Amino acid sequence: MNCLRPLLLLSVLGLAACGTTMSNAPEPAPLPVVVSKVKTTVLWKSSVGDKTEYRFQPAFNGELIAAVGGNNELALFERASGSKRWQIKVDQDVAGGVGISGGVIAVGTISGEVLAFDLSGKKTWSAKVTSEIISAPVVSDDFVVVRSGDGKISTFSAATGELKWIYQRPQPALLLRNYAPPVVADGVVYVGQAAGRLTAISIADGRVLWEAPVALPRGASELERVTDIVAPPVVRGDVVCAVAFQGRVACFGAKQGNLLWNREISSWTGLAIDDQQVYVTDAKGQVNAYERSSGRSVWRQDLLANRLVTAPAVLGSNVIVGDLDGYLHVLNPEDGRLVGQLATDGGRIYLAPQSDGSQAIVQTGKGSIFLLSAQ
Numbered sequence: 001m002n003c004l005r006p007l008l009l010l011s012v013l014g015l016a017a018c019g020t021t022m023s024n025a026p027e028p029a030p031l032p033v034v035v036s037k038v039k040t041t042v043l044w045k046s047s048v049g050d051k052t053e054y055r056f057q058p059a060f061n062g063e064l065i066a067a068v069g070g071n072n073e074l075a076l077f078e079r080a081s082g083s084k085r086w087q088i089k090v091d092q093d094v095a096g097g098v099g100i101s102g103g104v105i106a107v108g109t110i111s112g113e114v115l116a117f118d119l120s121g122k123k124t125w126s127a128k129v130t131s132e133i134i135s136a137p138v139v140s141d142d143f144v145v146v147r148s149g150d151g152k153i154s155t156f157s158a159a160t161g162e163l164k165w166i167y168q169r170p171q172p173a174l175l176l177r178n179y180a181p182p183v184v185a186d187g188v189v190y191v192g193q194a195a196g197r198l199t200a201i202s203i204a205d206g207r208v209l210w211e212a213p214v215a216l217p218r219g220a221s222e223l224e225r226v227t228d229i230v231a232p233p234v235v236r237g238d239v240v241c242a243v244a245f246q247g248r249v250a251c252f253g254a255k256q257g258n259l260l261w262n263r264e265i266s267s268w269t270g271l272a273i274d275d276q277q278v279y280v281t282d283a284k285g286q287v288n289a290y291e292r293s294s295g296r297s298v299w300r301q302d303l304l305a306n307r308l309v310t311a312p313a314v315l316g317s318n319v320i321v322g323d324l325d326g327y328l329h330v331l332n333p334e335d336g337r338l339v340g341q342l343a344t345d346g347g348r349i350y351l352a353p354q355s356d357g358s359q360a361i362v363q364t365g366k367g368s369i370f371l372l373s374a375q
Contacts, residue, residue: 028306028324029285038318038330038340043359043371044082049073051366055179055350057097057136058361058369064119066100068107069367074098076105076119079359082371086121096179097136097351099144104158106144108133114146114154116161125161129154134177140184141203147182151175153191155206165206169193176228176245176268185235188254192229196244200257210257215247231270231311234278239292241278243267249280249290261295270311270352272319277333279312279319287312287321289336299336304329311352315360316374322349326364328372344370 049069058067064085065077072094075087092109099106104124105117114127114137131150138145143164144156153167175194183190188209189201196215201208217225227247234241239260241251249271250262266283273279277298278290285305289298308324312331318339319331326347330340347366354361362370 026306028308029302029304031307031325031327032303032329032338032341034329034338034341036330036340038332038374040315040320040328040330040340040342041373042342043373045371046075046077046082046084046369047367048075048087048369049367051347054095054134055097056095056363057181057351058354058363059098059100059136060354060356060361061100061102064100065361065369065371066098066105067361067363067369068094068098069363074105074107074117074121076121077369079371085119088117088121090115095132095134096181099137099139099181101139102142102158104139104144106137106139106146106158108135108137108146110134112148114144114156114161116144116158127154127156127161127163135179135181138181138184138189141187143184143203145182145184145189145203147178147180147191149177151178151194153182153189153201155189155203167191167199167201167206167208169197169199172226174222174226176226176230178228178230180230180232180270183233183235185240185254190233190235190240190242192231192233192242192244194228196227196229196247198229198233198240198242198250198252198257200240200254212250212252212257212259214242214250214262215244230268234271234273236273236275239273241271241273243271243280245283249278249295251278251292251295260293263290263295263297267311269309272312272314272352274314274333279314279333281309281311281321285309287319287331287336289333301331301336301338303338308348310349313353313355313360314357315353315355315372316358318374320353320355320360320372322353322362324348326366328353328362342372344368
């Protein structure tokens with residue numbers, strides 16, 4: 001079941017249930033009226049599966065896009081045209097999303113299975129991990145990296161499914177259910193952890209290169225002391241940044257883990273980065289911008305408060321976010337003004353658009369896939 005807020009786990013392996021809303025959830029801000037000054041073009045629209053209760057994340061791979069949807073459907077699309085090469089039904093309950101690189105497509109299941117397919121849709125191997133998989137696997141550098149619900153990072157050979165290494169660290173008694181996949185860059189796996197820790201691991205052998213605190217637990221109660229990182233870190237050049245719920249956003253040197261700056265903010269959706277700034281959607285749905293080099297606050301956009309706004313994504317020279325009604329909002333990176341708005345299919349956009357800079361994929365809770373381009 002997919003909640004509108006992070007789920008608290010009372011134990012590492014326990015699953016918490018919830019309704020679709022919280023009884024004390026604040027009223028979403030009204031949809032802003034925006035005179036579009038920036039055109040965001042829908043290059044094509046397609047679909048995979050039906051309406052889903054899970055956060056599904058599609059993935060680019062050159063000229064291909066892979067996506068999973070409701071009813072355990074897995075599909076591969078041609079990026080240029082949106083035509084579907086194939087769509088198959090996976091024989092297990094899939095959650096989290098998909099990873100793709102080279103000739104390997106990987107998904108994870110609620111029962112803790114990692115399933116790998118080739119580009120024709122044929123299953124090539126499967127492997128078992130120790131808990132449910134609710135974040136998208138990452139396929140990179142001939143490895144498949146998977147985060148399971150118990151906090152372990154398991155890494156397999158992309159070709160054979162052979163287990164290469166497992167990383168785990170002690171988990172606190174109270175933590176947030178974590179949908180965030182690891183991030184791989186330049187042979188390093190960056191993992192946001194419970195209790196506000198960011199860890200850099202060598203993808204080749206599982207060796208911990210460094211670990212640093214993004215935020216430190218504070219408060220009198222265990223609930224107040226939850227400072228988990230439940231959004232994926234972001235890496236750009238020699239900088240890696242992460243943000244913690246009830247904590248901080250912090251940026252580090254990617255090689256050594258030296259702290260560059262940090263600022264107080266709470267987020268469970270995540271952040272994006274470009275050459276000049278770091279963008280964070282906070283727990284209230286406000287989008288914030290910080291100077292990348294110093295952490296100086298540049299602007300805050302509050303017109304989208306409580307609209308369950310996604311993490312930002314950088315598309316062309318602008319910043320985009322999605323919301324609970326399936327709208328995409330375009331922000332000017334210089335001052336945070338809303339300069340564009342695009343309706344999709346009315347289904348909630350759970351996760352940040354996946355952007356490679358010039359194009360972005362968006363998936364809604366109704367199973368629709370949109371490929372966007374900045375004009």
